[in-house]
Amino acid sequence: MNRRRAGRILTAVLIAALAVPLMYGMVQLPAPGHADAPAHTNVSAGYIERGAELGGSENLVTGVLLNFRALDTFGEVLVIFTAWLAVAAVAGTASNAERDPVPPSPVVDYVIRLLGPFIAIFALFVIVNGHVLPGGGFQGGVLLGAMLILLSLVMDAETVARAVSARSWIWLRATGVLVFAMVAVMGLPLAGYLFGLPDEPGLRQVLTVALELGIGIGGGAVLAGLFFAIAGADRS
Amino acid sequence: MIDAAHALLVCFLVIAGAAFFFIGTLGLLRFPDFYTRIHAVTKCDALGAGLVLLGLAIWRGPDGEGVRILALIALLLISSPTAGHALARAAFRTGLKPWTRNDGERDGEIPGDASERD
């Protein structure tokens, strides 16, 4: 009991001792958004000036993600695909194997079937406009995944299996990785280095949108696949 | 003159929406059990958000942003009641007992507390 109390006091003292220098540092930071802050005077000025031209997209974030740091983004796409592979290896890929005892509410059923196409259209809008507006592949992909999860709440497994076979699901989930790898290799002849985008603006735009679409469809299918794999796993 | 009327209308709509939000919050905090709370909250939220967004859409006029706000209103008016319905149905099916007048007379006990099925 006494040792526990001493440990608590020690923790509090340590946290306080850590907090003092951190607060001291916080006070000396420049105000957020201040023009003279080091973050805004050194490298980011160059990005803001020439990023839209070099990166090939109006939205600088997308340009940085898909061009300057393409290898990093490729790693992210690989990570979520690997996550699905791991979950599927542990939990199996059977989706909604047992029928739920409670039928879904007819209201929810109707509304989800009504909203589904609109969610899909909005997701495509977010994906395709990723180089102009906020958003892009991942965000639109999450919307697609949310739509698939919502549909899986009201549809039975047989209908889904008839629409998309298990083999096509795997290919859909690999779309992101495959498209990204293809564009990366295409950089070799077109731009001279891996992950390079060509200089010609039209072709570059097409490749950017293709990348976003690949990430979006692959990401959505992977997220929905995670949900199906965990929800449909045997409870043993 | 039209501008003043326009501004007054937007003002009225936004303040009315905020008032509905406040009533919904009061209901969420003060009502005795889940069903009465969801009754207060879903109505007041849909109405409050709808009125505020309608005021903003009128303020923007029919440009791209106004149309997006209208889409948001449509989404809200469809999704908010559906979510409330699904939640209330789920609670009822899992055996959450509604509050009755007798429950209030036992002092110091929150009615929803004892009724969650194990």
Added chain:
Amino acid sequence: MTGSVTAKYREMRVNATDLFDLVLLALLLTCAIGIARLKDLAACAILFSAYSFILCLVWAHRGAPDVAMTEAAVGAGITTVLFLVVISRVGRREK
């Protein structure tokens, strides 16, 4: 004399932006500490989605709509759904 007093008063008056920041931070802190003290994992997951919604407001306010959208989509939406479905498999109680 009076002019300087009113100028000082204007300086002291809390800016709407600052007030907004303060309320947001108070909300975030309350939410985080409350989640840390809860023992019911499903409730933690649900409140974590509320936390993400508030955090998304912070990102938007700081001028990063891309991050805000990611936070709303991934942090508040998909992560909560995955948490909930995992909790439905492994049990709700914190060990």
Added chain:
Amino acid sequence: MNEWSLIPLFWGTLIFLLINAFACLWRGLAGPTLPDRILAANVIGTKTMVVLVLLGLAREQGIWLDVALVYGLLSFTVTLVAGRLLETGRLKGAWKQ
């Protein structure tokens, strides 16, 4: 002129809504049953969505409306999935509060 004069109203409304969300958070943290907490999170989601729209219009950032649409769709998804998991009895658990 007219547009300029309404901005303070927007700021006031959004701070008022945030304080309301604070009150709802109390229900989320204290609420005796899980449906109460889901309801509180749903309400906080709606309020913050309206706050985001107001903030975007007050700061003339119309593109934030897309973020608000994503908000609305995903808070809807979370509520429906949580409700369905509750309904099918998978989220029950021998646990009160």
